[in-house]
Amino acid sequence: MRDPRIWITVVGLALGGWLISSQLSGGPRSLPVTQDELADAVFLCRESGELFAGKVRPTPALHPITGKETLLPALYCPKCQQWEAAPALEQQQRAAMVLKCAKTKAALERTGPVPETATRI
Numbered sequence: 001m002r003d004p005r006i007w008i009t010v011v012g013l014a015l016g017g018w019l020i021s022s023q024l025s026g027g028p029r030s031l032p033v034t035q036d037e038l039a040d041a042v043f044l045c046r047e048s049g050e051l052f053a054g055k056v057r058p059t060p061a062l063h064p065i066t067g068k069e070t071l072l073p074a075l076y077c078p079k080c081q082q083w084e085a086a087p088a089l090e091q092q093q094r095a096a097m098v099l100k101c102a103k104t105k106a107a108l109e110r111t112g113p114v115p116e117t118a119t120r121i
């Protein structure tokens with residue numbers, strides 16, 4: 001094991017492997033995400049119950065008319081076919097659980113048909 005060529009080979013293989021793996025993992029995800037590529041989300045005002053549709057943003061988000069932080073993320077219930085208030089995104093991630101409809105116990109979805117009555121924000 002005194003032969004330095006062995007170590008040069010080992011270092012070379014490790015470096016090559018690192019280069020390949022960093023190339024693979026750093027592919028499309030390294031591109032910046034523009035506003036247009038962000039998914040639309042539906043929000044529910046916790047005071048008025050109004051629905052809003054717009055780009056994903058931190059919640060509670062600003063209500064465009066009252067200027068108060070009352071917009072919470074809404075989740076779509078495929079059974080009730082309506083949007084329901086969801087806990088703040090931060091809480092959802094911490095809980096790491098499937099959110100269910102309080103009425104039907106159906107799993108709520110983050111995407112669904114954006115209601116025509118929703119205000120664009």
Ligand SMILES: [Zn+2]
Nearest residue numbers: 077080101104
């Ligand atoms: Zn439901």
